[in-house]
Amino acid sequence: MQDFDLVVVGAGIVGTASALWARKRGLSVLLCDPNPPGSGTSFGNACTLATYAVMPVNNPSILRNLPKLMFGSDSPLSVDYLHAMRNPLWMLSFLANCRPARADHIARQLADIMGHADAGLNPLIAEAGAEDLIHNRGQLSVWSTRAAAEGDRAGLEFRKAQGIPFREIGPAEALALEPGLKQPIHSAVHYHAARSIEDPQELITRMHRRFLALGGQWKQAAVTETRAYTGGVEVTCGEDRIDAAHVVITAGAHSKSVRGSGAEHLPLGTERGYHLIFGGEKHRVTRPVGWAEGGFYAVPMAQGLRLAGTVEIASLRKRVNQGRLAYIARKGAEMLGPLPEPTSHWLGYRPTMPDSLPVIGRAPHSDRIIHAFGHQHLGLTLGGITGRIVADLAEGRQPNLPIAGFAPDRRYA
Missing domain, CATH: 3.30.9.10 (D-Amino Acid Oxidase, subunit A, domain 2)
Known part of the structure; x- marks a missing residue:
């Protein structure tokens, strides 16, 4: 029997949103990060929901x-x-x-997902009592x-x-x-x-607190390796080996450090x-x-x-x-x-990423590993909708918006 339905690697805005969305859906979730939630890149942004x-x-x-x-x-x-x-x-x-045709394609991909940004974040703001x-x-x-x-x-x-x-x-x-x-x-x-946020780290802290109140699990340790197999994935978190149905890599710029996740092969x-x-x-x-x-x-x-x-x-x-x-x-x-x-x-x-688009989707080598990183300047804005997509994928659902343009194995130039 697996320990968790989903292990979330990284507790910035994308990871914490993914954990909270998945727990709201009833999945058993472990959130892992060696640092306190929201204390990394998510801490220092321009506080703007830049839709x-x-x-x-x-x-x-x-x-x-x-x-x-x-x-x-x-x-x-x-x-x-x-x-x-x-x-x-x-x-x-x-x-x-930066060529005109590529820049236009990228802008259209961003506009498509940006239209769903508030629908992804607003329920979490309400859930966390952070209005x-x-x-x-x-x-x-x-x-x-x-x-x-x-x-x-x-x-x-x-x-x-x-x-x-x-x-x-x-x-x-x-x-x-x-x-x-x-x-x-x-x-x-x-x-x-x-809209803007008075304090981004406080927002993530409240989301994390609500995640725990709903029964989510937290481990302050680094995930160093994942090993996918037919029915799940083994995750090395600190000194522990954890068995999960799915793992999502939301470690931002540090995502390549997770061996076996597939992120180490991406640009x-x-x-x-x-x-x-x-x-x-x-x-x-x-x-x-x-x-x-x-x-x-x-x-x-x-x-x-x-x-x-x-x-x-x-x-x-x-x-x-x-x-x-x-x-x-x-x-x-x-x-x-x-x-x-x-x-x-x-x-x-x-x-x-070199095309300024996030990576959101299943890893090419295993449908048990989900990638959700590379949000560049837009992590705070797109964190909520990315988390909702992650929960969909972990449940085996098709997200209600197109995400093929964010696939890990897409063309990057």
């Missing part, structure tokens, strides 16, 4: 602006060139996905130059065609919404239906992201504000003002890049005026 974010990082503008992005002294992108040289196929695949953590003031995106705004015009038109609600506004209305902004404003967009890379917290400065903005040219968000949250974003292509093992933190602090001052010294800083590891 409007259907345009991939891969887009033709990357190719047009690549020299400026890579070598400019004031760029939101940083590349460790030694890491890039060690991973040339990933880098080339990422750039191949007080949700804010409904929308999100503001700001462009400082005509060139940058025109470069993003195609993305706005795509969103409009997908029925994503937003209002294009001018500088005066943008400042009426956010009078604390100091940078030049050419134009702005208010995604008025977007999973890492976009390192940073944030700074300024305690006592929450009043600077009243909703998440994204500065397009700066490549980061300013967000009011429980701990204060969070400046979160930028992209660093580097390995998991590289030390904190102080230059990235200095960049965020400098651009934050340009955006909001003088800021005090930050009270804390953070580095996280966004799990990123």
Whole structure:
């Protein structure tokens, strides 16, 4: 007799949502992570349920602006060139996905799943009693130059065609919404239906607490290996060997470390992201504000003002890049005026596939192993619906939305 119907590997937003959905369905579930729930990459995000974010990082503008992005002294992108040289196929695949036809395909895949994001997360928010953590003031995106705004015009038109609600506004209305902004404003967009989270880790903590209250099991240990067989899968978690009907790999950027899961053979890379917290400065903005040219968000949250974003292509093992933190602090001052010294800083590891799409589906070598990682910038937004899909697959059900485009064995370039 198997110990569990489902073992969930990783307790970020995707893993915790998967565990809670599966337990709500009546499955016996073990959730495993060497760290407390929500304390990894899910901890440091921009607190935004970005249901409007259907345009991939891969887009033709990357190719047009690549020299400026890579070598400019004031760029939101940083590349460790030694890491890039060690991973040339990933880098080339990422750039191949910036071609117009591929970028359009990726955007349509994201738009399809994004349309289900709230249906996946809202029941978990209610289940966890976390409604007080949700804010409904929308999100503001700001462009400082005509060139940058025109470069993003195609993305706005795509969103409009997908029925994503937003209002294009001018500088005066943008400042009426956010009078604390100091940078030049050419134009702005208010995604008025977007929501934000007061404290992402608290959300995951409450989801985890509800999972336990429903009878779910928790083990604070790392899963190092899975071994699939005809009727199930053996999981090595800490010192224990556990027998399960299914296992789901939701360990984000660390998913490749689970031997035998199939994840170790996939082109999973890492976009390192940073944030700074300024305690006592929450009043600077009243909703998440994204500065397009700066490549980061300013967000009011429980701990204060969070400046979160930028992209660093580097390995998991590289030390904190102080230059990235200095960049965020400098651009934050340009955006909001003088800021005090930050009270804390953070580095996280966004799990990123070269086509900017998550991996959601059964492992090619075994239908007993499910993959659910690679959500890049969208883990918080898509965690709930991914968890619901995982529960469907663990029950042997067909999800009520197409997921073939996220299959582990798909084409990546």
